[in-house]
Amino acid sequence: MLVPDLLESNLDLVFCGTAPSRASAAAKAYYANPVNRFWSVLHEVQLTPRRFLPSEYPQLLTLKIGLTDLCKTHSGNDDELPTDAIEPEALRRKILLHAPRLLAFTSKTAARLALGRTADYGLQADTIGVTQLFVCCSTSGRARRFWQQAVWEDLAALARQLQMFRHEQF
Secondary structure: OOOOOEOOOOOOEEEEEOOOOHHHHHHOOOOOOOOOOHHHHHHHOOOOOOOOOHHHHHHHHHHOEEEEEOOOOOOOOHHHOOHHHOOHHHHHHHHHHHOOOEEEEOOHHHHHHHHOOOOOOEEEEEEEOOEEEEEOOOOOHHHHHHOOHHHHHHHHHHHHHOOOOOOOOO
């Protein structure tokens, strides 16, 4: 496993990407590529009280946030991953086991691979067990042309609406 899952029961939100980037695999930390906006966006939309460093990712558990990927054995760009390395059923088992309130895919590609269908940004009609599903636009530097801050703001608003975060608002 290149970057271990950050999962436990009673999480409010779990982010799921396709696979770690090469930079993340080398650092053994989620979203470690310096051009990836994941950590800054979490702070900008107030899902975290400050901007975390990639190496600090385990601290997200204190905020009831988890992290995982569809591919745990390979790193790189989505188009470089072996098809058989993508494990949507493994993700489904993890989500059913831990039952977070919300699973947010960090790209349309991750959502498509996990759900077996294309999905628009935002809250999805389907669930995995009791877990609601949300599709975000990618924070990757390679996906800048698809960036929509409003999608991440909608995710944060949904989190607040569901009163998911137990830490004080900032």
